[in-house]
Amino acid sequence: MHVAENLHPVAISEMVVSADPADVLVAYGLGSCVAICLYDPLARVGGMLHALLPTLRNNNRANTPTKFVEQGIPLLVNALIALGANPARLIAHLCGGACVLTAPSFNGTLNIGQLNIQAARKGLQVANLKLRGQATGGDKGRTVRLHLVNGQVTVKTLGQPERVLVVER
Amino acid sequence: MSTQHLGLWSKIISDGQSQEWLSLAMHHAAHILSDMVKRSIKIHTLRTEIVPLNELTLVASDPEAETLGVYLSIGDDLPGQAMLMLSLDDAMYLADWLLELRPGTTTQLGQLEYSALAEAGNVMLSSFLNALAEISQSPLRLSPPAVTVDMLATILQVVTTSVGAVTDELLIIKTDLKDDHDSIWLQFWVLPDPAILKTLNRSKISRVLTTLEI
Amino acid sequence: MSRIMVVDDAQFMRMRVSKLLIEHGYEVIEAIDGETAVQTYRSVNPDAVLMDITMPHKDGLTALAEIRHFDPQAKVIMLTALGQQPLVLQALQIGAKDFLVKPYDPERILKTLQKVLG
Numbered sequence: 190m191h192v193a194e195n196l197h198p199v200a201i202s203e204m205v206v207s208a209d210p211a212d213v214l215v216a217y218g219l220g221s222c223v224a225i226c227l228y229d230p231l232a233r234v235g236g237m238l239h240a241l242l243p244t245l246r247n248n249n250r251a252n253t254p255t256k257f258v259e260q261g262i263p264l265l266v267n268a269l270i271a272l273g274a275n276p277a278r279l280i281a282h283l284c285g286g287a288c289v290l291t292a293p294s295f296n297g298t299l300n301i302g303q304l305n306i307q308a309a310r311k312g313l314q315v316a317n318l319k320l321r322g323q324a325t326g327g328d329k330g331r332t333v334r335l336h337l338v339n340g341q342v343t344v345k346t347l348g349q350p351e352r353v354l355v356v357e358r
Numbered sequence: 359m360s361t362q363h364l365g366l367w368s369k370i371i372s373d374g375q376s377q378e379w380l381s382l383a384m385h386h387a388a389h390i391l392s393d394m395v396k397r398s399i400k401i402h403t404l405r406t407e408i409v410p411l412n413e414l415t416l417v418a419s420d421p422e423a424e425t426l427g428v429y430l431s432i433g434d435d436l437p438g439q440a441m442l443m444l445s446l447d448d449a450m451y452l453a454d455w456l457l458e459l460r461p462g463t464t465t466q467l468g469q470l471e472y473s474a475l476a477e478a479g480n481v482m483l484s485s486f487l488n489a490l491a492e493i494s495q496s497p498l499r500l501s502p503p504a505v506t507v508d509m510l511a512t513i514l515q516v517v518t519t520s521v522g523a524v525t526d527e528l529l530i531i532k533t534d535l536k537d538d539h540d541s542i543w544l545q546f547w548v549l550p551d552p553a554i555l556k557t558l559n560r561s562k563i564s565r566v567l568t569t570l571e572i
Numbered sequence: 573m574s575r576i577m578v579v580d581d582a583q584f585m586r587m588r589v590s591k592l593l594i595e596h597g598y599e600v601i602e603a604i605d606g607e608t609a610v611q612t613y614r615s616v617n618p619d620a621v622l623m624d625i626t627m628p629h630k631d632g633l634t635a636l637a638e639i640r641h642f643d644p645q646a647k648v649i650m651l652t653a654l655g656q657q658p659l660v661l662q663a664l665q666i667g668a669k670d671f672l673v674k675p676y677d678p679e680r681i682l683k684t685l686q687k688v689l690g
Contacts, residue, residue, distance in 0.1 A: 480674075484652075
């Protein structure tokens, strides 16, 4: 049976969770941003966090916690639990963290992409979530889709066909 | 961020004459590019907007469209960022013009073509800032330009990284430019340091200045 | 034949300036940033230099200062996109012989070079 797809974009600093098998969550063109995808295959619920920066610092005046990897992951997990997920069953995928344009800015050149990847790995570890698949680093943007029908995560870069992120055993 | 630096952008963005200043400065940039390519490039629209980070790519009809981006960082008295964007096809056309080749010659962007496009962005932004800086005679600094081709959403995301820690919104001076024959369209964004949003009267922003040159 | 060093991190700009100079009988050496410019100046001792300001790995003003320190008679013309007065004055104070704003006008570059070479 073919399930019609509902495409739900997950923009920068947003988090979307769903229990609808017809939903496909998509983050377009991840540069240094990362998308963390979590899926419970038994409850068939899943969610995506599209974070821009690794962690909220004390002197930040910005107040969207889902902008940050470290603060966003627990929020994503809690939102999924509220939908009926069991955190022990959650399968995690990590995408993004590229370094797309290197221009020496006057704020100093930090590889935010790498910092986001490190923060994501640490955040998943802290939440006792195992990272099962990833497409990270490099210098090209990625579009990532989480298909709620089966938890499959697909990745696409410019000029390349969309490919499924294979769950690492 | 010194209040003096904020003061200059604030003055430029929200002074009663700001539309004139921005328009004049952007006309300089268009004129300079026209000189470089020996063709008429003109402003189609110019507007100043406040855009929440999560809505940045919302207006893009195709966030995965192949896009060339030239990115520069601005320091000192007018701190901020700038991004020049074209579709890949238009970028190749522009490269032909810059390299004085028959339009349609460039089918792939190599190092020289990237360099030419980066320099176009550099010169446009410099010209825009030169014109604005006349108001204050202040020193400015520009980073060397960085250039790449990627999905539109990826190019747009670049401007959020260095400021995302301190703001949920971007102030963007957006200019659409084109040549007389609609052969190429360019989007030229100048983003003042968003710290100035705290000093601005928002009712003075979000004006649309539409100019169709005769 | 006068030997001119052209310094700019943008390949496109180097190409255009070099082409113009070669067409008008000059010999050209290129350098891609301030660091290379200083080293090349020491080894090649060009008759004049055309140099951009905004470059990675040592900007044009720093390179200008070092070249002038090494050779107080060095003839350096700054060629750059940003042209505010404070920058022009700074360059002239450090010892630039002239200052041109990009995108250059070919006639002006040639005239300025001729004037500086004397």
